[in-house]
Amino acid sequence: MRAIFWFKRDLRLKDNHGLYELSSLPAEIIPVFIFDKQLLNDLDGPASRTGFLVSALERLDAGLRGKGSQLYCFYGQPEEIFARLIAELKLDALYTNRSYSWTGDRVQKKVEALCRKKGVEFRDFHDSLLVPPEKIEARKVYSPFFRLWRSALEREDVSVKPEPERLLTPRLKLPSLAETSKLLAHEVNHHWRPDYAERRLKQYNFRSYDEVRNKLDEDGTSRLSVAIRFGLVSIREVLAAARKQLKVESQYVKELAWREFWYHVRHHFPWTENLEFQEKRRGLRWLNRDEDIKAVEEARTGYPIIDAAINQLKQEGWMHNRARLIVASFLTKDLLVDWRIGERLFKKYLLDYDEVVNAGNWQWSASVGADPRPLRMFNPQLQAQKYDPECRYIKKYVPELKKIDRRLIHSLELPSYHQPIVDHRSAAIRAKRIYLG
Numbered sequence: 001m002r003a004i005f006w007f008k009r010d011l012r013l014k015d016n017h018g019l020y021e022l023s024s025l026p027a028e029i030i031p032v033f034i035f036d037k038q039l040l041n042d043l044d045g046p047a048s049r050t051g052f053l054v055s056a057l058e059r060l061d062a063g064l065r066g067k068g069s070q071l072y073c074f075y076g077q078p079e080e081i082f083a084r085l086i087a088e089l090k091l092d093a094l095y096t097n098r099s100y101s102w103t104g105d106r107v108q109k110k111v112e113a114l115c116r117k118k119g120v121e122f123r124d125f126h127d128s129l130l131v132p133p134e135k136i137e138a139r140k141v142y143s144p145f146f147r148l149w150r151s152a153l154e155r156e157d158v159s160v161k162p163e164p165e166r167l168l169t170p171r172l173k174l175p176s177l178a179e180t181s182k183l184l185a186h187e188v189n190h191h192w193r194p195d196y197a198e199r200r201l202k203q204y205n206f207r208s209y210d211e212v213r214n215k216l217d218e219d220g221t222s223r224l225s226v227a228i229r230f231g232l233v234s235i236r237e238v239l240a241a242a243r244k245q246l247k248v249e250s251q252y253v254k255e256l257a258w259r260e261f262w263y264h265v266r267h268h269f270p271w272t273e274n275l276e277f278q279e280k281r282r283g284l285r286w287l288n289r290d291e292d293i294k295a296v297e298e299a300r301t302g303y304p305i306i307d308a309a310i311n312q313l314k315q316e317g318w319m320h321n322r323a324r325l326i327v328a329s330f331l332t333k334d335l336l337v338d339w340r341i342g343e344r345l346f347k348k349y350l351l352d353y354d355e356v357v358n359a360g361n362w363q364w365s366a367s368v369g370a371d372p373r374p375l376r377m378f379n380p381q382l383q384a385q386k387y388d389p390e391c392r393y394i395k396k397y398v399p400e401l402k403k404i405d406r407r408l409i410h411s412l413e414l415p416s417y418h419q420p421i422v423d424h425r426s427a428a429i430r431a432k433r434i435y436l437g
């Protein structure tokens with residue numbers, strides 16, 4: 001048998017369910033990755049994001065070469081590329097891991113239909129979530145979902161599968177990663193290297209998570225989101241590492257379950273890609289003022305905590321979760337900017353950008369999503385005082401405030417800094433009127 005293994009968001013050899021299954025068969029395996037042209041155009045982010053992807057693929061390619069194989073890489077539309085490969089390579093099968101995102105699912109369905117038409121076996125495997133979304137009946141709120149998820153998890157095989165020993169890959173005249181990556185604008189990502197994940201998994205103190213996860217000025221969260229997004233480590237490896245130190249009910253595992261909750265919402269309420277989960281919150285009177293949106297993206301809102309968060313996002317391609325919550329509340333409640341605009345802002349810069357998780361969180365933060373609370377709104381000043389009391393986070397990402405006393409920063413008495421673009425107190429009254437009528 002001759003089969004393609006199509007890598008997508010699972011850029012690893014260890015505990016890769018689809019690859020594991022395929023490598024147990026007597027098969028010639030052709031590992032393929034496609035830089036999806038439409039997806040890359042649509043993402044339109046900094047060149048260092050593509051640079052990170054290229055370095056993650058280099059790592060995968062090196063691993064494959066160590067198994068007597070190599071990665072073949074293409075740039076274009078997956079269904080067109082596979083149509084060509086099926087015609088040229090006398091393929092019997094195409095194996096991959098299942099895509100659960102909106103875009104991934106649409107692309108995968110086209111490839112699946114093509115395979116069916118051409119008589120090529122298509123198989124996709126459950127890999128990127130701990131519990132497949134279809135195994136849990138629909139829940140609209142996280143807590144009841146978590147209870148079902150936790151018991152479903154006990155029935156799942158979450159053991160970590162080893163890397164395949166060797167892969168039998170034919171030498172073909174197909175483009176290598178080096179050849180294809182030349183076609184793409186990319187630059188080295190100095191902030192993130194793909195091998196960080198294994199180190200982090202070994203060194204991270206999961207036990208301290210509860211205590212430090214909200215502290216903006218500490219390296220307290222696991223920072224594994226990037227690795228999870230690209231599949232540099234499997235989600236079962238993350239669970240196993242956490243479980244060595246913690247129980248299933250721990251906050252860390254609950255965060256992993258939040259990720260699965262958004263996929264659950266995507267599965268059972270698929271229209272939420274662009275539409276509010278809560279019907280009563282559709283058609284809110286957003287202001288969407290260009291000057292507000294620009295001030296946020298350019299980190300000059302006059303609220304140092306917001307500006308610091310945006311600078312972190314742009315410099316690192318990552319933002320602390322607490323900062324994401326503060327920014328999302330500020331944009332949607334203080335400025336009354338449509339959550340879809342915020343979603344696109346994060347999409348442009350986040351290295352861990354995941355359309356399902358991002359849309360779910362933006363809707364939640366905008367109080368239009370899967371959340372029973374009628375209105376959540378943060379006061380950015382109080383949030384800064386609570387989670388960055390010494391202003392270490394603010395001073396790191398807004399260096400012009402480095403020498404300013406923290407009390408002045410917290411009270412916004414900053415004559416030589418940007419003036420606040422909105423007054424929080426009156427914005428809160430306005431938001432209540434718009435949201436609650």
Ligand SMILES: Cc1cc2nc3c(=O)[nH]c(=O)nc-3n(C[C@H](O)[C@H](O)[C@H](O)COP(=O)(O)OP(=O)(O)OC[C@H]3O[C@@H](n4cnc5c(N)ncnc54)[C@H](O)[C@@H]3O)c2cc1C
Pocket residue numbers: 213221222223224225226228229255256258259260262319320321322324325328346350352353354355357358359361362365
């Ligand atoms: C407005 C907004 C947008 C977001 N967009 C994204 C996104 O595009 N991609 C993304 O991966 N996360 C997103 N998040 C969730 C969360 O902020 C990040 O997963 C987290 O900050 C990543 O850092 P970490 O790996 O150190 O997380 P940790 O706190 O160490 O958590 C461990 C893991 O749990 C998962 N997780 C944690 N919090 C959440 C959450 N609220 N929802 C879903 N999963 C979670 C992540 O996989 C994370 O890596 C968003 C949150 C908000 C408020």
